[in-house]
Amino acid sequence: xxxxxxxxxxxxxxxxxxxxxxxxxxxxxxDNLVNSQRNVVTKIKRITxxxxxxxxVDVAHEKGLRKVFSEHKFDAVIHFAGLKAVDESVEKPxxxxxxxxxSTITLLELMREFGVKNILFSSSATVYGTPxxxxxxxxxxxGGTTNPYGTTKLFIEQILMDFVAANPGFKAxxxxxxxxxxxxxxKLLGESPSDIPNNIxxxxxxxxxxxxxxxxxxxDDYETPDGTGIRDYVxxxxxxxxxxxxxxxxxxxxxxxxxxxxxxxGTSVLELVHLYEKxxxxxxxxxxxxxxxxxxxxxFADISKAKTELGFVPQYTVKDACRHAYLFEKKxx
Numbered sequence: 001x002x003x004x005x006x007x008x009x010x011x012x013x014x015x016x017x018x019x020x021x022x023x024x025x026x027x028x029x030x031d032n033l034v035n036s037q038r039n040v041v042t043k044i045k046r047i048t049x050x051x052x053x054x055x056x057v058d059v060a061h062e063k064g065l066r067k068v069f070s071e072h073k074f075d076a077v078i079h080f081a082g083l084k085a086v087d088e089s090v091e092k093p094x095x096x097x098x099x100x101x102x103s104t105i106t107l108l109e110l111m112r113e114f115g116v117k118n119i120l121f122s123s124s125a126t127v128y129g130t131p132x133x134x135x136x137x138x139x140x141x142x143g144g145t146t147n148p149y150g151t152t153k154l155f156i157e158q159i160l161m162d163f164v165a166a167n168p169g170f171k172a173x174x175x176x177x178x179x180x181x182x183x184x185x186x187k188l189l190g191e192s193p194s195d196i197p198n199n200i201x202x203x204x205x206x207x208x209x210x211x212x213x214x215x216x217x218x219x220d221d222y223e224t225p226d227g228t229g230i231r232d233y234v235x236x237x238x239x240x241x242x243x244x245x246x247x248x249x250x251x252x253x254x255x256x257x258x259x260x261x262x263x264x265x266g267t268s269v270l271e272l273v274h275l276y277e278k279x280x281x282x283x284x285x286x287x288x289x290x291x292x293x294x295x296x297x298x299x300f301a302d303i304s305k306a307k308t309e310l311g312f313v314p315q316y317t318v319k320d321a322c323r324h325a326y327l328f329e330k331k332x333x
Contacts (some may be wrong), residue, residue: 001025001026001075001076001247001322002025002026002027002028002073002074002075002077003019003020003026003027003073003074003076003077003078003115004028004029004030004068004069004072004074004076004078004079005017005027005028005029005030005052005077005078005154006031006059006077006078006079006080006081006103006107007029007030007036007059007079007080007081007122008027008029008030008031008052008054008078008080008221008247009029009031009033009036009041009084010031010035010038010052010080010081010189010223011036011180011190011191011192011236012080012122012177012180012236012240013029013031013036013078013080013081013122013242014044014150014189014304015184015189015236015237015239016044016078016080016239016243016244017029017044017052017239018044018047018184018189019237019240019243019244020047020078020217020243020244021044021050021242021326022048022215023244025318027052027075028052028053028068028072028188029041029052029054029055029080030055030056030057030059030065031055031056031057031081032056032057032058032059032081032158033056034083035044035193036192037091037194038054038056039223040175040189041054043148043188043189044189046182047184047186047188047189048189049305050193050220050254053139054120055067055068057101057107059079059081059103059104059107060098060102060103060106060122060316061106062106062109062110063150065106065107065110066110069111069113069114069116070111070114071297072211073114073116073119074114074116075116075177076116076117076118076119076247076250077107077111077116077118077119077120077121078120078122078243079104079107079119079120079121080121080122081103081124082099082103082104082152083095083096083099083100084098084149084151084198084263085149085198085295085326086126086147086149086150086198086292086295087147087198087292087294088198089148089149089150090147090148090293090294091151093136093148094281096148096149096152097099097148097151097152097167100149100152100153100156101152101155101159103155104156104159105159106219107119108156108159108163112167112170114116117169117170117171117282118172118250119160119169119170119171119172119173120172120173120175120243120246120247121156121157121160121172121173121174121175122147122155122175122177123156123157123174123175123258123332124150124176124177124178124263125176125177125178125179125232125260125299125301126143126145126146126149126150126153126154127143127145127150127153127154127157127176128140128142128144128176128299129141129142129143129144129145129150129154129277129296130146130147130296130297131298131299132299134266134299134300135281135301136141136260136299136300136301136302137260137301137305138176138241138258138259138260138302138304138305142154142157142205143286146294146295146296147293147294149294155257155313157174158281159225160172160174160256161256164255164256165255165256170255171249171250171252171257172253172255172256172257172258172302173246173249173250173256173257173258173259174256174257174258174259175242175246175258175259175261176258176259176260176261176301177229177234177239177261177262178231178232178233178234178260178261178262178299178300178301179200179232179233179234179262180233180234180235180236180239181201181233181234181235181236181321181322181325182235182236182237182316182320182322182325182331183200183321183323183324183326183327183329184236184237184238184324185227185237185323185327185330187324187327187328187330189213189328190236190324190325190328190329191236191307191325191328192332197247198286200269201272201321201322201325202232202325202329203215203216204272204273204276204284204322204325205293205326206281206329208276208282208326208329209285209287209326209329211329212292213285213289214285214286214287215222215273215284215285215286216286216287216289217269217270217273217286217288217289217294218269218272218289218290219288219289219290219291219292219293219295220274220288221291222297222298222299224268224297225268225272225309226268226270226271227272228268228269229268229269229295229296229297230266230267230297230299230300231266231267231269231270231297231300232263232265232266232267232299232300232301233263233267233272233321234261234263234264234314235314235316235317235318235320235321235324236313236321237315237316238261238263238312238315238316240270241287241312241315242259242306242310243263243310245306245310245311245312246259246310248310250306253265253307254311257274257309259306259309259310259312260294260301260302260303260305260306261301261303261306261312262300262301262303262305262314263300263301263318264300264301264302264303264304264306266298266299266300268323272322273307273308275318275319276322276325276326279289279320279323280322280323280326281327287312291295301309325329327328
């Protein structure tokens with residue numbers, strides 16, 4: 001297949017591009033580089049032997065994106081592009097609604113115009129809001145999101161459902177990620193935010209490599225065994241493979257399909273810290289602070305639907321992810 005990947009130089013996008021190329025697909029990347037680097041494209045070539053075409057384009061800018069569609073005939077789009085920091089979205093909600101919704105609507109308008117009928121969307125477990133039970137299943141209620149970032153994912157899922165219902169022949173798949181961590185075993189690709197990390201794993205890795213003094217743990221008074229939040233931490237390599245597998249869902253009867261991608265197990269923040277310490281034989285200093293706005297106590301996935309329908313079975317452990325993340329950060333200057 002020939003695939004347009006928006007946000008393809010980002011953390012999950014770049015690993016997915018590698019998986020797609022290694023499976024024989026042709027990939028074109030568009031990314032505005034707001035939170036990634038252009039040299040990721042070169043690193044993808046070093047891993048795969050293939051340098052994907054790259055356009056520095058903001059997906060919300062119709063003129064630039066139109067040029068990409070006019071120059072290529074795509075079989076499908078994988079849509080990663082979007083702002084993604086929970087706490088930042090609480091502080092700057094309009095920026096998140098404008099960017100994430102505008103980019104998706106512009107993309108869908110051009111897909112319809114150019115007859116590109118398949119879209120795979122990078123959604124999130126945040127669409128479930130505060131879980132009434134865990135593990136979370138795809139048929140569980142969505143809504144009641146606790147932050148604007150999650151609400152944009154919820155709105156986009158609704159937009160996709162409405163879009164495929166109104167446009168016969170179009171197919172959409174939403175992949176609800178839980179908590180991606182880790183890095184490519186080559187140490188060439190990983191999570192490398194340009195500023196202070198918003199996600200826990202790159203923050204821990206910068207502490208481990210002496211670039212930050214300590215980890216801030218946001219709350220130890222949740223109703224969990226050790227008081228810290230529990231999440232489903234899934235290796236980014238498994239997540240990338242999940243996208244590759246999900247392409248087959250375009251052949252299914254339903255116009256809209258949704259899948260959880262995680263490990264099916266919950267790990268607390270302190271358990272993650274201790275696993276990281278064991279994996280890399282070091283100590284991570286941390287400070288307990290107040291809860292972070294928009295966070296919930298516990299969230300992990302039931303992945304049986306993805307396993308049954310797509311063949312999705314995670315191959316890496318959380319400890320593997322800790323080791324790979326440490327080695328990737330160690331290699332960064």
